[in-house]
Each structure stands twice: as C-alpha cells, then as structure tokens.
Amino acid sequence: MDHCSGPARVRDSSRGSVTAETAVVLPALIVILAAGLWAVAVVEAQLECADAARSGARAASRGEPLEWVRDGVRAAAPVGARVKITRDAGRARVEVSAGVRPRWGLSLPEVAVRAVAVSAVEPGAGQEDTAVAGSARQQPELPSRAQERAVPASAGAGRARTEIEGVETA
Known part of the structure; x- marks a missing residue:
C-alpha cells in the first residue's frame, strides 16, 4: 500500500502556499498600518491647532498683549505652525495652520491642517492695565520673527485693528 496517497498527498502539495500568501x-x-498612523498624526495636529486657536482667541479677547498670545498659541500648536492673530474693537481672530508629514516618510506629500477661532473682545480689553499684582504691567519686546502692524481704519470696516503674524521654526 502506498503511504503517500490520500490526504497526505494534498497536504504536501499545499505546503508552501501559506508562506507565499503571507509574503503577498x-x-x-x-x-494599511502606515496610512492609519499617518491619519492619526493628521487628526492629532488638527486638534492641536484647534485647541491653540481657541485658547489664543480667548486670551486675545481678554486684552492680553498679542506677543504673549502668539507665544501661548505657539506653545500649544504643532511644531512649525503658522500663527496669525487679528484683534479689532469687536473681535479677536486667531488662525493656526500647519503641515503634517509622517516622520518615516519625508518624501511623502504634506497634509495641511488649519483651525480658526473667533471671540468677541471683552469691554475694556486691549487698554493698558495700570497694575497687575501691585506692579506696572510690562510688555515684552516683539521678537524679530513676527511682524506687528496697525491696519488703517479704512481697511478694518471703520475700526482700527492690530495684527500679528509669526512662523514657528523647528
């Protein structure tokens, strides 16, 4: 009787198919795993931009100096984020945008994420405070990487506004 007939012969003929299927x-x-990890990184960056924009808009609407607001937004935003802050008599607007590229695939295209937050300016905000904790409030000097300018009233629908822009460098 032949010992290689029947089910044993079928098993021998399919022996390498599992290895081939696994290789494919x-x-x-x-x-699929890499795409999923990239998607998680994009969502994380989007949430960081949204949180940074919201907290910046709240701080700007309270009348904090725009340099302080910008520094706080940069601390909460992803590395390399672009920040634009606009405050006029009625509202504060913070825009945070960043490009997300996977760390393992620097040649892959960048995905742009962006968040904007707008908040109503509190009455009296933006006016100079004379005392904070018993001493005069000092505003830090504007770093060279940011630009601040007063926009004429004609450009702001009848109201003067202040804008500050900056780009975080890695």
Missing part, C-alpha cells in the same frame, strides 16, 4: 499580504498590511 504582509506588505499590504504594512501600508
């Missing part, structure tokens, strides 16, 4: 499927699984 494994790269596809790695690509």
